[in-house]
Amino acid sequence: MLKGRYGKHGGQYVPEILMNTINELEESYNYYKNDFDFNRELDTLLKEYAGRPSLLYFAKKMTEDLGGAKIYLKREDLNHTGSHKINNVLGQVLLAKKMGKKRVIAETGAGQHGVATATVAALMGLECEIFMGLEDTKRQALNVFRMELLGAKVHPVTSGTQTLKDAVNETFREWASRMEDTAYILGSVMGPHPFPMIVRDFQSVIGKEVREQILEKEGRLPDVAMACVGGGSNAMGLFYDFIGDKSVELIGCEAAGKGVDTEFHAATIAKGQLGIFHGMKSYFCQDEYGQIAPVYSISAGLDYPGIGPEHASLHDTNRAKYVPVTDAEAVAAFEYLSRTEGIIPAIESSHAVAHAMKIAPKMEKDKIIVICLSGRGDKDVAAIAKYMGVNINE
Amino acid sequence: MSKISNAFKNGKSFIGFLTAGDPSLEKTEEFVMEMVKAGADLIEIGIPFSDPIAEGEVIQRANVRALSNGTTMDKVFETVKRIRQKTQVPLVFLTYLNSVFTYGYDHFFRQCSEYGIDGVIIPDIPFEEKGELMPFSDKYNIDIISLIAPTSEERINKLASCAKGFVYCVSSKGVTGVRNEIKTDLKSIVSSIRSVTKVPVAVGFGISTPQQASDISKYADGIIVGSAIVKIIEEYGNDAAKPLYDYVSELKKSIK
Numbered sequence: 114m115l116k117g118r119y120g121k122h123g124g125q126y127v128p129e130i131l132m133n134t135i136n137e138l139e140e141s142y143n144y145y146k147n148d149f150d151f152n153r154e155l156d157t158l159l160k161e162y163a164g165r166p167s168l169l170y171f172a173k174k175m176t177e178d179l180g181g182a183k184i185y186l187k188r189e190d191l192n193h194t195g196s197h198k199i200n201n202v203l204g205q206v207l208l209a210k211k212m213g214k215k216r217v218i219a220e221t222g223a224g225q226h227g228v229a230t231a232t233v234a235a236l237m238g239l240e241c242e243i244f245m246g247l248e249d250t251k252r253q254a255l256n257v258f259r260m261e262l263l264g265a266k267v268h269p270v271t272s273g274t275q276t277l278k279d280a281v282n283e284t285f286r287e288w289a290s291r292m293e294d295t296a297y298i299l300g301s302v303m304g305p306h307p308f309p310m311i312v313r314d315f316q317s318v319i320g321k322e323v324r325e326q327i328l329e330k331e332g333r334l335p336d337v338a339m340a341c342v343g344g345g346s347n348a349m350g351l352f353y354d355f356i357g358d359k360s361v362e363l364i365g366c367e368a369a370g371k372g373v374d375t376e377f378h379a380a381t382i383a384k385g386q387l388g389i390f391h392g393m394k395s396y397f398c399q400d401e402y403g404q405i406a407p408v409y410s411i412s413a414g415l416d417y418p419g420i421g422p423e424h425a426s427l428h429d430t431n432r433a434k435y436v437p438v439t440d441a442e443a444v445a446a447f448e449y450l451s452r453t454e455g456i457i458p459a460i461e462s463s464h465a466v467a468h469a470m471k472i473a474p475k476m477e478k479d480k481i482i483v484i485c486l487s488g489r490g491d492k493d494v495a496a497i498a499k500y501m502g503v504n505i506n507e
Numbered sequence: 508m509s510k511i512s513n514a515f516k517n518g519k520s521f522i523g524f525l526t527a528g529d530p531s532l533e534k535t536e537e538f539v540m541e542m543v544k545a546g547a548d549l550i551e552i553g554i555p556f557s558d559p560i561a562e563g564e565v566i567q568r569a570n571v572r573a574l575s576n577g578t579t580m581d582k583v584f585e586t587v588k589r590i591r592q593k594t595q596v597p598l599v600f601l602t603y604l605n606s607v608f609t610y611g612y613d614h615f616f617r618q619c620s621e622y623g624i625d626g627v628i629i630p631d632i633p634f635e636e637k638g639e640l641m642p643f644s645d646k647y648n649i650d651i652i653s654l655i656a657p658t659s660e661e662r663i664n665k666l667a668s669c670a671k672g673f674v675y676c677v678s679s680k681g682v683t684g685v686r687n688e689i690k691t692d693l694k695s696i697v698s699s700i701r702s703v704t705k706v707p708v709a710v711g712f713g714i715s716t717p718q719q720a721s722d723i724s725k726y727a728d729g730i731i732v733g734s735a736i737v738k739i740i741e742e743y744g745n746d747a748a749k750p751l752y753d754y755v756s757e758l759k760k761s762i763k
Binding site for chain 2: 116124125127128129130131132133272273278279282285286289290291387388389390391392397399401402403404
C-alpha cells in the first residue's frame with residue numbers, strides 16, 4: 114500500500130539507505146502522538162516555553178483603512194524565537210529525544226527554522242547542526258549568528274543555487290551518512306512521508322486556536338483564512354482545522370518575486386509542474402526535462418521550488434486557492450503593516466498581508482479575514498533597507 | 508534473461524560509471540569505449556540532474572558540468588545510439604526519478620528499449636514506490652536495479668527477492684564518493700542477498716583502489732566504481748581517455 118498520499122501527491126521517494134530510518138520515525142510518531150505523557154510534555158512546552166496560545170489580534174486600524182472585511186492577525190510572530198517554526202520543532206525534537214537520538218540536523222532558508230531547531234536543541238541538550246545555503250547565510254547573517262550563539266554549527270551549502278533547496282539536499286545527504294543517533298528536523302510540510310503529516314499535525318495548533326479565538330470574539334468562523342506558502346507549514350497549520358468547514362475560504366500566498374512572467378519567482382502552483390523531488394510527488398518549478406528550477410524570492414523562507422503535497426492536493430480539489438504575490442507587493446505590505454498597526458511582519462508573512470490588502474476592500478464589512486502572521490520581521494529589516502536603497506550600516 | 512547477465516559471465520565483473528555530457532557527449536562516447544577496451548564489463552551512464560541527492564561532491568560537480576553544457580535526456584539517448592553501433596557491452600542508466608517522470612515513464616522505457624539500454628538505477632525510488640514504474644519496465648523489458656544498503660537489514664529479503672539484472676549493494680552509509688576504509692560487514696550482507704536470489708551482486712560506493720576492489724571481489728560478483736572515474740575525468744577533461752584506460756585496466760586486473 115502506498116503511504117502518506119494526499120490525492121496523487123506525497124509518497125516516500127528516498128534512497129533505500131533512509132527507508133528503515135523513516136519507517137522507524139513513522140512508527141515512533143504513531144506511538145507517541147497518542148501517548149499521554151508525550152502530549153502533556155509538549156503542551157507544557159508550547160504554553161510555558163513557546164508562549165502559546167498566540168494572540169488573535171483584531172487589526173482595527175488596518176480594517177478601517179481598507180474599508181472592507183474585518184481583519185484579524187494570528188500572531189505567530191509573538192512565539193518564542195519569533196515564528197511559527199517553534200511549534201513543529203518542539204514536537205519533533207521532543208520526539209527525537211524520546212527516540213533516543215543525540216543529535217539533530219535541519220535545513221533552513223531564512224533561518225527561522227534553524228534558529229528554532231538550535232533553540233530547542235539547546236533546551237533539550239542535543240547536538241545541533243544546521244545546513245543553510247551560502248546565499249542565505251549572507252542575506253540572513255543575523256540568524257546565522259543567533260544559531261551559533263545557541264550552540265549550533267551552521268554549514269553554509271555551496272552546491273547548486275546555494276539556497277533552501279540545496280540546504281534540503283545537503284541535510285538529506287548528511288542524514289544518509291549518520292542516521293542512528295541523528296534526527297532530521299524537517300522544517301515544512303514537505304519531504305517524504307511521514308514528514309508532511311508530522312509537521313502538519315504539530316502546526317495544526319495554529320488553526321485550532323484560531324477556531325476557539327474567533328468563536329469567542331465573533332461567535333462565528335472566519336470567511337477567509339490566509340497565509341504565505343513556501344513549503345507551506347504555517348498555511349497548513351492554519352488551514353488544517355478548517356478543511357471540513359466549506360464556508361471558510363483558504364488562501365495560500367506564494368512568492369511571485371519579480372513577477373510570474375519573469376524567471377525570477379518561486380510561484381509553484383502558478384508556474385510549477387507535477388514532479389517527484391525531495392521525497393515527495395507534488396508541484397515543482399522545473400524545466401521541460403525535470404531539472405529543478407533556480408527559484409527566486411526576496412524572502413529566503415519562500416525561496417523554494419516546491420510546495421507540500423497536502424497543499425498540492427488542496428489545490429487539485431479546489432479546496433484552497435493559491436495566489437502569487439510579488440516582492441514589490443510584499444515590501445509595500447511590510448511597510449504598511451508596520452506603520453498602520455505597529456507590527457513589523459516577516460517578509461514571508463507580508464505576502465499574505467499584501468493579498469489581504471487587495472481583497473479586503475472588496476469584501477462586505479461583516480466578513481472576516483484571518484491572516485497568519487507567521488513570523489516577525491526583525492530578521493528582514495536589513496534586506497528591506499537594501500531593497501529600498503537605504504544604507505543602515507552607518 | 509536480460510543482457511545484463513552477460514556482464515557476469517566471465518568471472519568477476521567491473522562496472523564503471525561516468526556522467527553523460529562531462530565534459531561533453533562526444534567525450535562520453537569516447538570514454539565509454541575506452542573503458543570497454545580496458546575490460547569494463549558493464550557501463551553505468553549517469554543522466555545529469557540538477558539535485559542529485561545520493562551523490563557526493565565529485566559526481567555533483569560532474570552533473571553541474573554536464574548540465575551547463577546543455578546535456579539533456581534526448582541528447583543522452585542519441586549518444587547511447589552511437590555507442591550501441593560500436594559495442595554490445597551491457598549499458599545501464601543512473602537517473603533520478605523526476606527526470607524519468609517528466610520525460611514520461613512510457614516514453615523513457617520505450618526509448619531505453621529502442622536505443623539499447625538494459626537497465627536503470629534510480630537512487631530515489633525505494634521498493635515501496637517502485638510499483639508505478641513496474642508496468643513500463645516489464646513492458647519494455649528494462650531491469651530496474653535493486654539497491655540494498657547497509658541499513659536495509661530485515662528489508663533485504665523483500666528487496667532481493669524481486670531483484671533483476673544485478674543487485675546494487677551499497678558499501679557504506681552516506682553518498683557516493685571515495686572512501687579510505689569500508690567498515691560495513693559486506694560479506695554478511697552479500698550472503699544474506701545470496702540466500703534469497705541468484706541475481707549477481709555488485710558492490711559500489713567508495714571503491715577506488717585495486718586493494719579495495721580485490722578484497723570486495725572475493726565475495727561479490729562485481730564491483731562498481733564511480734567517483735574515482737569521474738575524478739579522473741574532472742582532472743584530465745578532454746584528455747582523460749588514456750588515464751581512464753590505465754585506471755580501469757588496473758582495477759579490472761585486481762579483481763580477477
